[in-house]
Amino acid sequence: MPDKENLKKQIIQAVEKVKETNPMAGSITNTVTINFVANTQLAVGGSAAMVYMPDEGELIAKSGGATYINVGTLFPIYEQTLPLTAKSLHDMGKPWVLDPVAIGIGSLRTDLLRKFKEFKPSVIRGNPSEIIALAGLWGLDGGAGESRVRGVDSTDSVNAAKAAAVSLAKYTGGAVAVSGETDLVTDGSIIAYSYGGSHFMEKITGAGCALGGVIAVYATAASPFIAALTGTAVFNLAGSRAEAKTDAPGSFQTQFIDELYKAAADEIADNQFDIIEI
Amino acid sequence: MPDKENLKKQIIQAVEKVKETNPMAGSITNTVTINFVANTQLAVGGSAAMVYMPDEGELIAKSGGATYINVGTLFPIYEQTLPLTAKSLHDMGKPWVLDPVAIGIGSLRTDLLRKFKEFKPSVIRGNPSEIIALAGLWGLDGGAGESRVRGVDSTDSVNAAKAAAVSLAKYTGGAVAVSGETDLVTDGSIIAYSYGGSHFMEKITGAGCALGGVIAVYATAASPFIAALTGTAVFNLAGSRAEAKTDAPGSFQTQFIDELYKAAADEIADNQFDIIEI
């Protein structure tokens, strides 16, 4: 069995290193939730920078400790920017996080996501339907067509995406985080289930995007698996705490950022999770 | 006289259907308020998805129950995306909401808004100056030039836009919602005046855009007139309630989203409105 105490220690180290070093994790992300992504990255102790132009993507990749690519709202220039940036990250061996938002909608999105297979994202974060569809697009076990992605929402449960998540992690050599009522994080050999969060996280736009951005912050300071687990844990902790203080989504979002900021390293490590070997 | 009790019943049905079915209303909207639009759509029970690319506009039109098009901040690609999306919506007979923000600023905006005449938006939402200018651009009664639009603000009163609103609704066969201190909603044969709201709604950016997005959510579940009236009513109710709890615009915006979320179907139907036959 993987050693849970050892994982907790690594979570604590990741959180503390981020709070001490204020690492930069650049992003190319959608316009809907870009502000929320940046504010959550800052709340956990990271630094944010967002770009659209091809050479700026390369520069952000070079200068940041990790990079977050979210395909939520594509612009035409992304046809150049995203493959160039992902290739740079891959060639430099730098960690990057992919959020395959709304996979299946539009030809550019499909082209870009297909190309990313070659550049092996360190962490893939998505809802169950997106994870299943990405494994399908990449021809991996557990994958299927994109028919179950409904806009940005999932119609599948986390466990339905387990096989796809494991095969994606095995293929990339990194980690996969599947968001749902209980979250699943895997490096292809271990699966961690992380508990907590809030039903309000589906009532504010961008909880998933923000998680991707925060995982990128932790990926500057830890392995892909620990980064994905740490980001998932702090979101579950902050979500539970924010829900306890609010009764509606506007206040919840404000409190959620507050709780991300306040969460201490040991509290994040102590947020409930189970691990199983595959 | 139109039956007010019957309208209230339809409002209740629209609100409840949205809360039960979580319908998707996609948007092509401006970058300034895109997050607020999505969060208000989610708060009332809808689901949001935003895109920019031409084929994605078509897909969102196809997969959503209704679509929201807001021309606030145009990108070059909109020259392709918006006519294609509006045409798809029209050809499929699907409801769509147009917000002619800042009509008169720039040649692309004028071209797009002129083309939309052919694709007959189900609901047009704007401030009085925008409604008058759109009727003017489309050569309809009550319309006039664009000189009174000042950026995104109106220099006309709601009643000054009554004739333009009625002629636009008659032309499209849908509804028009004019936002002001008292709001006017018409289907071309009935005019409803909806009361409430808050002076803080002019102190936060995007109250109008968000109303357009929320009307699109209700348009998945009701006629254009009922959707426009329901959206206007819930905004007036939530605005009044949020103002009662706050004394400045930052807190107001948070509370406003909370109150959108909390507003019950019968409370929305009971928000004060008057109806007159034309």
Added chain:
Amino acid sequence: MPDKENLKKQIIQAVEKVKETNPMAGSITNTVTINFVANTQLAVGGSAAMVYMPDEGELIAKSGGATYINVGTLFPIYEQTLPLTAKSLHDMGKPWVLDPVAIGIGSLRTDLLRKFKEFKPSVIRGNPSEIIALAGLWGLDGGAGESRVRGVDSTDSVNAAKAAAVSLAKYTGGAVAVSGETDLVTDGSIIAYSYGGSHFMEKITGAGCALGGVIAVYATAASPFIAALTGTAVFNLAGSRAEAKTDAPGSFQTQFIDELYKAAADEIADNQFDIIEI
């Protein structure tokens, strides 16, 4: 010595004129913080309008009392829009505020910032590293290379940027505002140090962008130096007050907008500042 009481009177006049006339200050600004910029402009009494297209930039320049240009997230169309807009502003003698965010990242950004030298922005607002790098790019005293700009963050202190700020202000004939723990505002002959603010302003994205937007609002009603000093003062006042009421960045941001809205003209003028002659 410059007369401090006279400066206070001019600050009061600027604040009151804005609250009375609701002046329009258009912006071309980044997608990360565009909503926050608009909401802070509205909170202090201004009106906002944001665009991307070339002819719209010209129109906003013409119709607004001042314009804000922030190069945070560049789109390809900016290659046309920004020089055209800046040239219009310069040719009309209208005030405009430049925020050279992330100077040194990417070729388009460098090209645009180099061109802006000719169009002499009325106010330049940046962090110390950006101010030093802009003076360097324009070949002015106190300038240096861009190596110290880290994404959107500064690695230099405000005083390290004093010579660059002074030479930029002398060159443009306008003012420069350098943001740091203590803020420095200069017109090339006087330096004002403005005190207050909050450490949380670095924990929310866009405090600097929003300050640029608010300075543009005041530039519709006052000289560049008074506009820069007034904007800086109201941000320091609102930041201190918001920090006193909150313990985390989510709540802080909400309170900060509230305090911007509540700040009275005499309170803003009374916010602590020192002046020295150069």
